[in-house]
Amino acid sequence: MPELPEVETIARSLQPQIIHHRIHAVEKLDWERMVKTPDPMLFRELVRGRMVEHVGRRAKWLLLMLDAGWTMALHLRMSGRVWVATDSNDEPDQHTHLVLRLDNDYRLFFRDPRKFGRVQLLDSHGLSELDQSLGVEPLGNTFDPETLGNILSQRRTVLKSLLLNQTLIAGLGNIYVDESLWHARLHPQQPAHTVTASETCRLHAAIRDVLQRAIAHGGSTLRDYRNGYNQIGQNQEYFSVYGRTGQPCLACGFAIERLIVAQRSTHVCPKCQVLR
DNA sequence: GGCATCCTGACC
DNA sequence: GGTCAGGATGCC
Numbered sequence: 001m002p003e004l005p006e007v008e009t010i011a012r013s014l015q016p017q018i019i020h021h022r023i024h025a026v027e028k029l030d031w032e033r034m035v036k037t038p039d040p041m042l043f044r045e046l047v048r049g050r051m052v053e054h055v056g057r058r059a060k061w062l063l064l065m066l067d068a069g070w071t072m073a074l075h076l077r078m079s080g081r082v083w084v085a086t087d088s089n090d091e092p093d094q095h096t097h098l099v100l101r102l103d104n105d106y107r108l109f110f111r112d113p114r115k116f117g118r119v120q121l122l123d124s125h126g127l128s129e130l131d132q133s134l135g136v137e138p139l140g141n142t143f144d145p146e147t148l149g150n151i152l153s154q155r156r157t158v159l160k161s162l163l164l165n166q167t168l169i170a171g172l173g174n175i176y177v178d179e180s181l182w183h184a185r186l187h188p189q190q191p192a193h194t195v196t197a198s199e200t201c202r203l204h205a206a207i208r209d210v211l212q213r214a215i216a217h218g219g220s221t222l223r224d225y226r227n228g229y230n231q232i233g234q235n236q237e238y239f240s241v242y243g244r245t246g247q248p249c250l251a252c253g254f255a256i257e258r259l260i261v262a263q264r265s266t267h268v269c270p271k272c273q274v275l276r
Numbered sequence: 277g278g279c280a281t282c283c284t285g286a287c288c
Numbered sequence: 289g290g291t292c293a294g295g296a297t298g299c300c
Contacts, residue, residue, distance in 0.1 A: 077295050081280045173294055222294060
């Protein structure tokens, strides 16, 4: 799925296209399980006529801030794609399950072949609950080495699991966890509470660098991800370990290995990332 | 923690 | 036909 950098890139690319435009109607909604709340009938009713005031992001949630206090929160999960179709001849395909008609005749498409994606319409209370269910923003001001150290020191779980846990640090997924750990020279199976202060500083810096670079490159496109203009990202050209099994480590030349950690495909340099 | 589940498509 | 995939949840 889109992870933090991809969702951030989508949010930024949607802003100039949809802010200050009104949603005329929900033009297509053919997979109602996609709507988490409220029920699909009410969803259609409440969305009709709303003005998009801002587009933002919280963790991996894409947030369309609407007038009347509503927020449409979209989660793209594994294969979701959200973009603005500007060509009126461009028809939504069988995997495009949500289409919003805008007042400039543009349409917002939410395409998701695997149907894992979700959308919900939240009032301020619902938005606050969503916010509180998520951990610290790794690119936010409050995420410093001390904060990370406190999170690490209290858990005996392995680093990979901890970094994937959205209730602790919110926004990392499988790609950027592997990339961050490689840059920090830490093994994904190292127990969190054994990470030293200097390693914590390295990990903190690595997470921020990896995410910022990914955003600068417009996100990583493996298969499905596109930005709000339906364009691919470039960050996949800059991976250090993810998907580089058998290829030489960029730091030491040793072959990158693939293992399974926390039931997820995991990539490491066995020489740079030694398990202690 | 580990595992199944929600889905479809790509690839072998 | 089997396996794998950028995610999250729920169950033992």
